[in-house]
Amino acid sequence: MQLTREVPLVPRESALLFIDVQNFSAHRDGGEFATLTPEEREARFGWFFDRFERVVLPSMQRLQRICRAAGVEVMYTTIESLTLDGRDRSLDYKITGFHVPRGSWDGRVLDALAPGEDEICLPKTSSSVFVSTHIDYILRNLGVRQLVLSGLVTDQCVESAIRDACDLGYLVTQVTDACMTYTQERHDASLRAIKGYCRQVTVAELEAELASSPTR
Secondary structure, three states, X not given: OOOOOOOOOOHHHEEEEEEOOEHHXXXXXXXXXXXXXXXXXXXHHHHHHHHHHHHHHHHHHHHHHHHHHHOOEEEEXXXXXXXXXXXXXXXXXXXXXOOOOOOOHHHOEOHHHOOOXXXXXXXXXXXXXXXXXXXXXXXXXXXXXXXXXXXXXXXXHHHHHHHHHHHOOOEEEXXXXXXXOOOHHHHHHHHHHHHHHOEEEOHHHHHHHHHOOOOO
């Protein structure tokens, strides 16, 4: 038997995970940008927000729709502490200055990608969702073997999740046009670097695949 990562999704054994598509880091008024003036924010993050809002977020919404329609479990993770003062954050997040209090607006998934009534959303306090949440336990309880990843940012939290999921025995699919980081160069470099850990498809390719799946 030849082993390969190029395995089409089996919807009942698959989950889609959106990583950190939340107010804190994906909304112009989010806490990550709170210390910047509008002019500074535009100078530093203008390209990011323009491309995210015009191109990447619509791709994420399309991905969400097609996975829901195919019966793929849809899940979310957001940067959010278990405490109000953030004392449970990782050392890295404390050094970086990331602080999203429990229950805050910053910790919510963007309204444009809001979770459904019975979809799972996990707060995390580290780059990899597999380090600071019990997602591995949840995925195994759900019978998930194939994990589809989308989110922010490509070369940080998305990469971390791909590597850890791969090492834990999941078949990982990265949806390349439903991930984003702060420059195109960084995004492209990340896709090249992580390619050995996952298969990479576009939203359109995944949609065609699910439409022809015999196990929908």
